[in-house]
Amino acid sequence: MESIEIVLAMLLAVVASGYLVRALPISLPLPLVQIALGAVISGVFKQGVILEPHIFFLLFLPPLLFLDGWRIPKDGLFRDKATILELAFGLVIFTVLGIGLLVHWMIPSMPLPVAFALAAIVSPTDPVAVSSITTRVPIPRRLMHILEGESLLNDASGLVCFRFAVAAAMTGSFSLASASLTFLWVALAGLGIGAGITMGISIAQRWLSHHFGEDDGSSILVSLLTPFAAYLAAETLQASGILAAVAAGVTMSYVELTGRALATTRLHRSAVWDTVQFSLNGIMFVLLGEQLPGIVHGAMQTVETGEHLAPVWLFGYALAICLGLIVLRFIWVWASLRLTLFRRQGENHEPVKSHWRLLLATSVAGVRGAITLAGVLTLPLLLPDGTPFPARDLAIFLATAVILLTLTVASIALPRLLRGLEIPQEATALQEEDLARQHAARAAIAAIERTRRRMARDAADADIHTKAASRVIGVYQHRLEQSAGGEGEANQLRRADQAERTLRLAALEAERNEVFKLAREQRISDATSRKLVREIDLVESRYR
Incomplete structure (x- = not known):
């Protein structure tokens, strides 16, 4: 039991170090804070482990x-x-x-x-x-x-x-x-x-x-x-x-x-x-x-x-x-x-x-x-x-x-x-990212068209599938139009992307807070709130 308590104390020290390194008024490397906490465990609590x-x-x-x-x-x-x-x-x-x-x-x-x-x-x-x-x-x-x-x-x-x-x-x-x-x-x-x-x-x-x-x-x-x-x-x-x-x-x-x-x-x-x-x-x-x-x-x-x-x-x-x-x-x-x-x-x-x-x-x-x-x-x-x-x-x-x-x-x-x-900026990474986005967008459009044709075999739903495909394709067409802009427009487009990213993150935060509020008020179940919050988190991970 004593060994388990020591391991738990070490894990607690690791967790505490993550907060302490941010709370300290001076900037210290995280390993130094962790070493100090280990010394406290050994010196003050007279606990230690030898492997x-x-x-x-x-x-x-x-x-x-x-x-x-x-x-x-x-x-x-x-x-x-x-x-x-x-x-x-x-x-x-x-x-x-x-x-x-x-x-x-x-x-x-x-x-x-x-x-x-x-x-x-x-x-x-x-x-x-x-x-x-x-x-x-x-x-x-x-x-x-x-x-x-x-x-x-x-x-x-x-x-x-x-x-x-x-x-x-x-x-x-x-x-x-x-x-x-x-x-x-x-x-x-x-x-x-x-x-x-x-x-x-x-x-x-x-x-x-x-x-x-x-x-x-x-x-x-x-x-x-x-x-x-x-x-x-x-x-x-x-x-x-x-x-x-x-x-x-x-x-x-x-x-x-x-x-x-x-x-x-x-x-x-x-x-x-x-x-x-x-x-x-x-x-x-x-x-x-x-x-x-x-x-x-x-x-x-x-x-x-x-x-x-x-x-x-x-x-x-x-x-x-x-x-x-x-x-x-x-x-x-x-x-x-x-x-x-x-x-x-x-x-x-x-x-x-x-x-x-x-x-x-x-x-x-x-x-x-x-x-x-x-x-x-x-x-x-x-x-x-x-x-x-x-x-x-x-x-x-x-x-x-x-x-x-x-x-x-x-x-x-x-x-x-x-x-x-x-330090000279490396343009290679940005160029590679633009190239990958263009190819990925073209591949996505082609896949949407193939999927639409497969789904629209039933004539009754053909119009619905065509409209849905047009909406999804529009997102990728917009990306291709942005990528096709001249080199002089690249910085402006990236600033626009950054602004859109900030707005989307603010919107996602508001969505998540509203879902939590509905769960606290018991207007939705815990299972529903967890599902919705997970979806929001996955979308947010894309922008972060």
């Missing part, structure tokens, strides 16, 4: 990585694939080597494999944490796509490096040739298993839906279980469950493009996954806050016994690692940009200049978050011979401090760096 590392890894990572792969914008991923790959793989290796050597130089009592494990686990970035900071100062769209793509891939590369470093710490040996071969199997098999699991599940679902019909609840539950199936299948075959979860999510995004799921299923599934993502990220940071006092105490003991230094040195170590991460990232981003510009000059492209503030913002935006926390907490408790894992509490503390520091630095620096920065 086995492998259980913690299994519970939190697969669904988060799966959702990242599912929702990442594919156009941005492929357009900036060179930049994303350089950040996701090259920068990870650069960070592991640089930070690992820095940590071992600062703290000689921490074995080199453990230092590299710490460096590997602080290398992945977290776009969810960045988005929580940039809610009031929007980050450039293309930069956000790059950060999302980098995070999707560097989660996998960083955690695979972490796995090898931990294995070296456990066995006391490391072979580059063996590690390279293992990496190939771990990576390729993980990707294949993840993609295969999703494809197999989608084919089975399609067959079942075709023969027995589709149930919203079952489809949503299957989508929730898919990342765990991919992760466990890969781990069973000694492949990377991390990469399997990512590959399963990316494959799911392509399965989604077939459009076979019902509209209501997609609406409900999206809402469920939003809740899962918010809950898992929140619980992870609340857990961090709950364990923070014990982590700090264990780290202080490690420093005092190993280095004979004052505990204040802990914060100096954390600050040095955070500064090192920003400097290494800035160097890599600057060098990558120079290389890209050099290649473009050789291909006779126009030279592109990037503002120094954008380069610095890209460096500061490398915020660490949920993946770093989940990974570092999976450090083994004991070595094979039964002795405690060396410097485990210190490594967890330093990773935790890096999360807090990068969140704090980004929350202070990013709004100032991005405020007033002129």
